[in-house]
Amino acid sequence: MEYRAINLAEKLGKVSELWSPRVIAGLNDYRFKVARVQGEFVWHAHEDTDEAFIVLSGQLVIRFRDGEVRLSEGEMFVVPKGVEHCPVAEDECHLLLVEPAGVVNTGDAGGERSAPVDQWV
């Protein structure tokens, strides 16, 4: 059988929209997603799940109501479920996200910045 490596940079190269995570792999009922982000996203929370952010390139700030965390390449953070957060990237930043299938990027906030759910690339 042929087994194929999943190259993160190659997958990111196929994503043109910002703030629109695309699935690259499944792990049981969890999904790995890549995302290109720049600028400020929307404040939101995921009421039912934690959400993992891994920075592949660039820098990401995740703002919380009572603080923030700054992530550089090779760093990660898990936002606990129910915690309001707002991701911000001054310059373009590439992310690997891990979360259960079915998670909407805007969480409880919804709105026009909601991306298609679990769309593969």
Added chain:
Amino acid sequence: MEYRAINLAEKLGKVSELWSPRVIAGLNDYRFKVARVQGEFVWHAHEDTDEAFIVLSGQLVIRFRDGEVRLSEGEMFVVPKGVEHCPVAEDECHLLLVEPAGVVNTGDAGGERSAPVDQWV
């Protein structure tokens, strides 16, 4: 509140044993683990879960009974549950693993190369 980034290289620097994954973060009932590997591991399968391998540095070959996949830095692969595999690294390789809490590194094979389960670093 103080929020702290998890630096993958810093965590790997605290792991001295080969083939002994250490937990660096939790995501619901899943765990992120870093591992330093070199040489050949044991053939095994995880009967109840998929297992994600992400190569942070170096190269990893995952052998299967009917093929193999070669992973370089920035590449990943998810071994489906129940599939026998044997990870091999000619030179030292650094990995990020994602799998449910409670997974034993040697799976169904057991034996002396079984590492402590869910030990944090």
